[in-house]
Amino acid sequence: MDNSTALLPGLIQIIAKTIETNAVELTALDQAIGDGDHVTNLQRGIQALSVQSGELATLEWQPALQKMGMTIMSSIGGASGSLYGTLFVALSKNLQAQVPTLAIFADAFAKAVDAVKQRGKADKGEKTMLDVLIPVAEHLHQKATASTSLPEIAADMKQIAMTGAESTRDMVATKGRASFLGERSKGHIDAGAKSSQLMICALVDALSKP
Numbered sequence: 001m002d003n004s005t006a007l008l009p010g011l012i013q014i015i016a017k018t019i020e021t022n023a024v025e026l027t028a029l030d031q032a033i034g035d036g037d038h039v040t041n042l043q044r045g046i047q048a049l050s051v052q053s054g055e056l057a058t059l060e061w062q063p064a065l066q067k068m069g070m071t072i073m074s075s076i077g078g079a080s081g082s083l084y085g086t087l088f089v090a091l092s093k094n095l096q097a098q099v100p101t102l103a104i105f106a107d108a109f110a111k112a113v114d115a116v117k118q119r120g121k122a123d124k125g126e127k128t129m130l131d132v133l134i135p136v137a138e139h140l141h142q143k144a145t146a147s148t149s150l151p152e153i154a155a156d157m158k159q160i161a162m163t164g165a166e167s168t169r170d171m172v173a174t175k176g177r178a179s180f181l182g183e184r185s186k187g188h189i190d191a192g193a194k195s196s197q198l199m200i201c202a203l204v205d206a207l208s209k210p
Ligand code: ADP
Pocket: 030, 034, 035, 036, 037, 038, 039, 041, 042, 077, 078, 079, 080, 081, 083, 119, 120, 121, 122, 127, 128, 129, 130, 175, 176, 177, 190, 191, 192, 193
């Protein structure tokens, strides 16, 4: 795997494509138990990142991720803007190495997901993006040793992300807009869990190609 930020423009386009491909389904999920703006929120952020992608590719990982986090926070708005923004800012803060290995990235990602938990005052089981991010971070952290590569754990990672998203279907939301519905939030997958799953699966596919 090429470890430089030259990867970023391509990865941003991959994210844009998976959100576009699944826009109808994601919007329907946020309409069912939220306010229906999740896709337009994400697309505003992705558009802002696309504009910066040439510049991002010239930066080291830490400043690039910091810049991405700030851009996400200021362009997305809504709950997901501050949470995804926090994820990137915390990833930057915790990614000490200039050329991160998978093990170093896994450690920083686990800490970044902890920062999202704190920011949203939420945990696993509350029907949010954390039901995908937490199990993925735990699995990555557990598997990514110096001797493991992403292709070796790619299939597991994707399965865990999909299981996490699906697990939100029967949960009662206790955080975010869906929590206003209480018991009636049951029966629908959480939009943020689904978008996190889609983005993780697309990134894993792209990064684990030989
Ligand atoms: P908004 O809820 O402001 O309309 P979005 O529709 O863009 O923002 O994002 C909604 C998603 O944000 C939810 O589906 C859920 O996954 C996530 N979310 C909301 N509140 C929290 C929270 N406190 N902690 C973690 N994730 C949350």
